[in-house]
Amino acid sequence: MEDEPSLPHRTLSDPATWVERHGDYLYRNALFRLRDRDLAEEAVQETFLAALKARPEFAGRSSERTWLVGILKHKIVDHFRKVSRESPAEEMECLPYEEERPFLGEGEWKGHWRVGDGGGPAAWGISTDLDRREFWEVFNACLSRLPSRLVEAFTLREIDDLSSEEVCKVLRVTPTNLWVMLHRCRMQLRRCLEVNGFGSRPERG
Known part of the structure; x- marks a missing residue:
């Protein structure tokens, strides 16, 4: 049985280019979910910071943008979780x-x-x-x-x-x-x- 061909390993670009390459896309994504410009900007900033820390863990199985969107999604979920904790149960x-x-x-x-x-x-x-x-x-x-x-x-x-x-x-x-x-x-x-x-x-x- 022949081995399946492996997918090409993706690498991350220079973090200095992330804002220019992905900033607008992530912001629109966050704004659609959070409905607030300040919260959306904050979520994107937190996403980039988290991505910097997580660079060594990037496995290359997804594109850079998909990886960043995944981090953003977790940040948004964390925001909703925090809001719910602060609201009367x-x-x-x-x-x-x-x-x-x-x-x-x-x-x-x-x-x-x-x-x-x-x-x-x-x-x-x-x-x-x-x-x-x-x-x-x-x-x-x-x-x-x-x-x-x-x-x-x-x-x-x-x-x-x-x-x-x-x-x-x-x-x-x-x-x-x-x-x-x-x-x-x-x-x-x-x-x-x-x-x-x-x-x-x-x-x-």
């Missing part, structure tokens, strides 16, 4: 459970879309780069109008792809409250998108 416990609806698993409510399941712009017939850009501009504007707690839950679960169990630990909420938060966020996003000309995806059977 009972704050989310009093959320009423609005209504019983079937869900497909991992908090995916039947008939609702998820960002990571391939059902975003493409599922609504959005094919051109301009259409996609317009969609995400509207999506970002809609998301910015929602309560921060709902955005945190949605960001961690749907965008950063943490498991429901991980999100519950980070935000210090029960699974039931997480379902309610995600449900509310999706419903409000869906309504906002529809009002702004982006129809919902078809119901699943």
Whole structure:
């Protein structure tokens, strides 16, 4: 049996070039998740500092940018965890459970879309780069109008792809409250998108 060809080993560039090469990309990434310019800048700075310390541990299995984004993701999760620790734990416990609806698993409510399941712009017939850009501009504007707690839950679960169990630990909420938060966020996003000309995806059977 022949050995599989090994992947080329990637190396890191000079850290002095990181800000110019990756700074804007990481900042946009952080701003989308944190919704605050100062917090986004701080997260990017912490990412670069952590990357400097972690340089000897870089295994070369991913690109430099992917590696930096992974570090940024951990910094953002740490931020949400810190905010949750400083918020009253009972704050989310009093959320009423609005209504019983079937869900497909991992908090995916039947008939609702998820960002990571391939059902975003493409599922609504959005094919051109301009259409996609317009969609995400509207999506970002809609998301910015929602309560921060709902955005945190949605960001961690749907965008950063943490498991429901991980999100519950980070935000210090029960699974039931997480379902309610995600449900509310999706419903409000869906309504906002529809009002702004982006129809919902078809119901699943």
